[in-house]
Amino acid sequence: MTKQADVVVIGGGITGTAVLHELAKYNLRAVLLEREPELAAGTTKANSAILHAGFDAPAGSMKARMNVEGNAMYHELKDQLDLDIRWSGSFVAAVDDEQMAVLQDLKKRGEENGVPGLEIWDGAKVHEKEPNLSKDVKGALWAPTAGICWPFGMACAFAENAVINGAEVLRECEVKHIIVENGAVKAVETNQGTIETKYVINAAGVHADEISKLAGDDSFTIHPRKGEYILFDKTAQKDLVYTPIFPTPTKMGKGILVCPTTHGNVFVGPDAQDMDDDCKEDTAVTIPGMDEILSKSRHLVPNIPVGATITEFAGVRAVSSTGDFILGPSQMTKGLIQAAGIQSPGLTSAPAIAKYLVDPIVKATGASWKQDYKPGRPAQPCFRTMAAADQNALIAKDSRYGRVICRCETITEGEIVDAIHRPVGARTVDGVKRRTRAGMGRCQGGFCGPRVTQILSRELHIPITEVRKEMCNSYMFYNKETKSGGKA
Ligand SMILES: Cc1cc2nc3c(=O)[nH]c(=O)nc-3n(C[C@H](O)[C@H](O)[C@H](O)COP(=O)(O)OP(=O)(O)OC[C@H]3O[C@@H](n4cnc5c(N)ncnc54)[C@H](O)[C@@H]3O)c2cc1C
The missing domain is CATH 1.10.8 (Helicase, Ruva Protein; domain 3)
Incomplete structure (x- = not known):
């Protein structure tokens, strides 16, 4: 099979599906390729499912910009696409004076990033909202714009909307090679045939460096960092926490949190384990991982209902060699557009990343807006x-x-x-x-x-x-x- 497309998106996670959703608004032939039978088969299915407010990433970084813009965009997308999101707000809890000072730094950074409504609450006010928090908690940073979401459902919603607007999703379609001629993308070779195209958007998660290399760009690498979780049954721990509760962050990340889900469960995790580069698919949970997340989460919420565990799982972060999201045209191969190193806050950032990448393609191709564009998707009975x-x-x-x-x-x-x-x-x-x-x-x-x-x-x-x-x-x-x- 040989077919033609204006844009080929590689990867059916939250980034690729959000990009496809954005492309489908225009008169462009857009095709998404996902190697597994289901969308969101990679990191998008196993993460903390938080729509972050945006105070974590350093000011001026792509992570900070995309996070704050993406969070705002989800407010509109929630109604348009019937997304499973609860605008819960979030807390970063501090247990001593040193950590209280970190909260001030986070608040300042958040304000520089443009996060609205950040406040530092004292212990009494925090305990009023979250009575199950440890009595050691002295105060917390309250971020009212944070939310919790159902990432798999969001990726499906983006893809469903794109498909009803004429885009194509090919599943079990693995990219094997990218043909480059005279320094420009020419075609994508897959196990289902060849697709001729001038634009490839690389949203292949932990494998984005390998896809980039296939197209002649080896300017970055992706390193896997695993995070494990424990999920609790909803009947056993109802109302344990109402919002995501983070500890104060460390160099390795945001730390081990205690968090509700949109479906009424609570989970604890993730830890942060740097893996060998050939372990990008290693989502096994480990006894040391479980021990660490239980002991650390109990510092924040002492009565973690460990007897109500219903499953454990792990996700793998795509840590880029630049430390930031790698977004935009490759400097080495014309037509290759990177959406690489999309670790946290990748879920939150996805709609903003999509717009950031698609706008220049629309401009370059002169593609027009679809007059009959449908903003929603078929209702899903519950x-x-x-x-x-x-x-x-x-x-x-x-x-x-x-x-x-x-x-x-x-x-x-x-x-x-x-x-x-x-x-x-x-x-x-x-x-x-x-x-x-x-x-x-x-x-x-x-x-x-x-x-x-x-x-x-x-x-x-x-x-x-x-x-x-x-x-x-x-x-x-x-x-x-x-x-x-x-x-x-
Ligand atoms: C422990 C953890 C916690 C996190 N918590 C949060 C959070 O609370 N909030 C937040 O905003 N972000 C969070 N993130 C980050 C977020 O989950 C990711 O940024 C996001 O899911 C990345 O999506 P993606 O589409 O870029 O990659 P993926 O979801 O990994 O999608 C990539 C897709 O590409 C496909 N693919 C790979 N190679 C090929 C090929 N050759 N051919 C075809 N298809 C291919 C894969 O099968 C996969 O489906 C967390 C991540 C982790 C690991």
Whole structure:
């Protein structure tokens, strides 16, 4: 297969999908390539899910600028794309005078970065809002513009909107090579054929340095830094904290936090482990990692409900050799646009990064705004939050909404079928989980997993042995003929 595109985006994480969403507003043929069956298969699926206010990054850095702009843009995008965001605010807590002085520095830096509403609260005021905080907390920096979000859902929303506006998403499409002629990008070679294009946007996360090298630009490297987490069941620790609670930051990052999710759980983490450069996909959790995050999070919130743990997970930060986001045209290869080194606050920054990268392409190509651009996406039914009358009406229209598949989270067959057939629909068990929450509750899919597998097989018209958990080769069952599968 050979096809043509004006712009090829490599990577279907939050950065690539936000870029595609921005490109789809214009009369440009835009294609996103993601090597896994699902979007957000990399760092976007495993992080702290905070829309940061923007006081952490040094003034004048791209991180600071994109963070503050991105945070503001999400306020509008939340309604437009029905994003799962709660504007919770956040605290950085201090336990001694030295840390109280750090809060003053953070506030000053935040004000330089343009973060609105920062305040330093005394211990009594902080405890009024967060009664489960340690009595050692003397004060905190309050950032009212911070929020918590559901990153996978946001990446899907960006992609769905782009697709309904004519952009294309090719999944299981791995970039193998980039053809450069006379110093300019000519085409992208993938396992699904060649795409001729003049612009490539490199949003390949921890692999962005490898993609850049394929196009002849070896000016930076990406180093993996892992962060582990523990997630708690929502019934056991309801109201433990209402907002993300950070410790005062260190050189390695923002520190180990205690944080609510938009779905009512609480998690603790992440630590920061520098990994070997060949460990970019290492998301294993470790006993030392668990010990560290539990002991450090207890300094802030003593009664961490460790007995209510439902899962542990890890994400890998893409730390660039420059220390900042690497954004914009490559100095070595014409047409190669970098979105590399997108570590935290990458989620928050994504819409601002997208605009920063797409505006010059629009200008250079003279592409016009799509007159029939649609700003939203199809509504996604959420049975458990509906009023009883609406639930009954939905069941009367489609009886599959009357069959609960995931009992922990009350997710119906109707919602799972909708998730599979949406514009960039679920192809795997975890794709269903992350779009609907089926399998995200206390039993972690122990009961609903087999039923979700059956529904995927039926709706995608594939044998049950072809249903995968998440990644390309993660078949749910052992296939005797191909001698593969059976492990996630
Ligand atoms: C522990 C941790 C905590 C964090 N907390 C926060 C937070 O609270 N707030 C915040 O704003 N940010 C946070 N971040 C940062 C944020 O998660 C990242 O900046 C963001 O998810 C990066 O998204 P991305 O799209 O650039 O990369 P990814 O999500 O990694 O996407 C890259 C994609 O490229 C694909 N790909 C790679 N190679 C190829 C190829 N050859 N062909 C095709 N596709 C390819 C991958 O499969 C992947 O899906 C955190 C990160 C970590 C690790």
